[in-house]
Amino acid sequence: MKISPSKIISLLFFIFSGFYLYTAHQIQVFTFDENAAFNAKTFPIYLGYAGLIFSALYVLLPETRPSNVDLTVLDYKKTITLVILMILYGLTILRVGYFLSTSIFLVLSYIVLGERKWLWIFLLSFPFVAIFMYLLHGLLNIYLRDPFLKFIGVMG
């Protein structure tokens, strides 16, 4: 028997709702609030049950409109590379600084997506980020921590 991906997702949501419901029951409420008509865990408990009901209905009832996705045509390589680049961007943004990490992220993303117009790649990375930073930092007075620019003496 072949189970459709939508049903698998619903089954995962069923498990997730079960976990959510279990965690909702574990929420510590004040002693005087325990028997109140409504406390901090009431709404989450209802949500947990709602999640279980809707996902169970989807798993059990026949699918009237199955979603057909051709998995062979999806571009996994570029998508996963972009996600990894974003994670690395998030990892370096505080340590290296906004300017360098953002510029490098943009350059690498353009290249990963197949762009080879080097002048535009350059213009839409380092100078673009510099202008954006000036707008934020210089005009809007939003402080952006940047150890790299501080190290080379551009930013105080």
Place this chain on the structure above:
Amino acid sequence: MIEGILIGLETAFSLKNLMMVMIGCFAGTIIGMLPGLGPMTAIALMIPITYGFEPSTGLILMAGVYYGAVFGGSTSSILINAPGIPGTVATSFDGYPMAQQGKAGKALAIAAYSSFAGGTIAAIFLLIAAPSLSKVSLAFRSPDYFGLMILGLTAVSAFSAKGHFLKAMMMVVLGLMLASVGQDTLSDIPRFTFQNMNLSDGISFVLVVMATFAMSEALTIIFKANDPTRVAKQISLSQLGSIKLDKTETKKMVTTIPRSSVLGFIIGVLPGAGSTIASFLAYGMERNFVNDEEKQKFGKGSVNGLAAPETANNAACSGSFVPLLTLGIPGSGTTAVMLGALLGFGIQPGPRLYQTNPEIFWSVIMSMYIGMVILLILNLPLIPYIARVLATPRTFLIPLILFFSVTGIYLMSFNNFDIYMMIGIAVVATILRLYDFPMPPLILAFVLGGLMEENLRRSLLISDGSWSFLWDRPLTVIIMLLIFLIIGWQVYGTFYKKKL
């Protein structure tokens, strides 16, 4: 009142304030057009600047940014199917298919005319009825609000994903679950934080909206880049087409605009409802008003389907200022940010605002209308040029969308954790979208989660834990009947007609 209006006109028509509306509209349009950056981010960014101005000037600037960003959000919804704000999600249902058919210019023109007309009608309502309209919102009690929110969520689930009602309901629950993360508003008890300090304030709305729309949209475009069945996402300038509307299209809009304006304004006045519910309800209502032939075009590029949510969301924007200015209750996330700004100016909005600070009350109302006029005069002729921002090649556009999304979140918290959480939510959302799990119900549920819990809490405490509050008041009963009607119609459509 006349005196107040004159004071408002005098303030709004000062050269400085006119300049502020223009700057606000222009900046708002550009920011709102960038996927993931909506009016909330735009206004939040403006708050530090406005503190240097007089309160009325600051609020006028923010009102301009608000309307500009809403219009800008519609532009990105239509051209690249990436709504900047939940209020323009319904715009993409028919706006984007129109753009794919080479009628992007027309779709943008319909959006501009509808926004202007909706805003104009709502501004007139606001001007005439602002003081007395607050009484309408006061007639709604907690059970009614709770019912109204369920109605909104059910309607969104029914209309945003035809044939996928259960999937949409799962997304509603997921949105509410995400909203429940963080400290309980009343008792401050941490919920689902797993002793992680980064989760104690809950998950930011901007984070969820950027992850599920901007970032997930960008990832989906790349993910499906090789899919031959997928129509090219890239809109080139040559594909924008004419912005002129023919007689039939104008005729369709003439009937749609008045009813969507009234609906949008009324929904906007209700605290918590806001432009998102207004646009979805207007979309659903319009679908029921049109004939069968037009109904088939919904979701495939219908003029009515585009004009209705655009009119309603702008009318609701004006409407949402009523509870903000007269009751001090924000009608939407954006007006909540504006409430923060007002408090920053030392102004406490409430029933006395238009007595103690008439120049603020009326000048903001006047500026809204001036903002509409400026948007139409400036933006419509400039559409082909403004749209160039979005006509950049996909190889540049996608990284820039990702960059703006990450930066938007980084600027809010300066925290890596939020970036990782956004990436995680975006990846999950991309997979869910692939299998037709709709995102709009998730977003709406996330926005309404806190308010819904608050109103359920009040209702249950008043009725001593009994669910009888759902049928105690005639208004609540009507709302509940509407909910059952939508659910019944979905069940009938799915299992008996099998063609919805």
